[in-house]
Amino acid sequence: MSKGKVPHQLMVLSVIAVAVIAGFFVMRAYLTPKSFGKYGHYRADAIDDVRNLPVSYAGVNVCASCHEEVFQKKAKGFHRGVTCEVCHGPAAAHAEDNSIKPEAPRQRGGCPLCHNYNPARPTGFPQIITAEHNPGKPCMTCHNPHDPVPPTTPEDCGVCHRSIAAQKLVSKHSSVECTTCHQVPKQHFVNPRLNRVGKPTNNEACGNCHGSDVKTQPQVPKVETAKHAGRYLCWECHYPHSPENTP
Numbered sequence: 341m342s343k344g345k346v347p348h349q350l351m352v353l354s355v356i357a358v359a360v361i362a363g364f365f366v367m368r369a370y371l372t373p374k375s376f377g378k379y380g381h382y383r384a385d386a387i388d389d390v391r392n393l394p395v396s397y398a399g400v401n402v403c404a405s406c407h408e409e410v411f412q413k414k415a416k417g418f419h420r421g422v423t424c425e426v427c428h429g430p431a432a433a434h435a436e437d438n439s440i441k442p443e444a445p446r447q448r449g450g451c452p453l454c455h456n457y458n459p460a461r462p463t464g465f466p467q468i469i470t471a472e473h474n475p476g477k478p479c480m481t482c483h484n485p486h487d488p489v490p491p492t493t494p495e496d497c498g499v500c501h502r503s504i505a506a507q508k509l510v511s512k513h514s515s516v517e518c519t520t521c522h523q524v525p526k527q528h529f530v531n532p533r534l535n536r537v538g539k540p541t542n543n544e545a546c547g548n549c550h551g552s553d554v555k556t557q558p559q560v561p562k563v564e565t566a567k568h569a570g571r572y573l574c575w576e577c578h579y580p581h582s583p584e585n586t587p
Contacts, residue, residue, distance in 0.1 A: 396430035403431065406438075410486055417487035418466075427485065451479040459503040464532060467502045493529050500532065504581050511582040521545055521580065546574040 378384035403424040404411040414420055425431050427450060429443040445451075448470065457467045474482065482491045490499075497518045498505030508514060518524065523538030540546070547565040549557060565574075574580075 395432045397425055398431040398435040400424055402435050414486040417489070419486065419488060446480055447478055448476075451483075451485075457502050459506075461503070463504065464500050466500050469502075495529070497524075508581040512584060513581060540575075543569050543574050546578075546580075 373383045375384035431442045433440045434442045452470045525535045527535040552562045
């Protein structure tokens with residue numbers, strides 16, 4: 341290569357780069373909507389497009405204006421945060437003409453969308469296994485959807501804490517009652533959100549069964565709690581509901 345001559349490869353790359361940049365600006369000029377940038381970094385005509393869409397939902401305030409008794413009942417129950425049209429579908433047409441009836445989900449398909457067992461749901465969220473929970477019966481047989489309190493007070497923690505119960509069932513703690521480690525107020529079964537369950541705060545809870553000085557239950561693994569854990573809490577290494585799962 342002679343001194344001062346531009347390499348052929350660099351020339352080719354330069355031409356390609358110029359073509360790409362020129363193509364970008366040409367396409368931008370022809371393809372960018374004319375209203376783009378009028379109000380900000382988006383297409384201004386989109387506002388009119390959305391405004392012209394047909395109205396499908398009436399809104400909870402419209403529902404409450406006619407169904408005040410039901411609305412007040414729901415406002416005091418566990419479904420107070422669920423808007424009417426989540427279950428009944430879009431109701432704008434019904435609000436305009438009450439002869440058009442909204443959907444009334446009376447079979448088993450609607451409720452399991454939220455309440456069928458799913459380990460990803462928050463702990464304490466009421467869950468069921470649809471195939472096992474009163475199979476064949478509509479949920480409304482036992483539960484009022486606007487105030488869905490259980491017909492009887494649950495006696496089993498697994499009714500609400502199903503994911504934990506399922507994991508504990510196959511662990512070495514399967515025979516340990518929940519109340520062995522947790523302080524459970526009686527009102528927790530009636531109003532769980534206002535009556536929280538107490539959790540252990542120190543290693544003495546685990547030491548009651550696993551401490552080396554405990555003479556009962558010889559088959560249970562024993563450790564010198566103070567030396568074994570040191571400044572750490574037991575559950576920083578052992579998951580209580582499945583203690584064999586350690587980091």
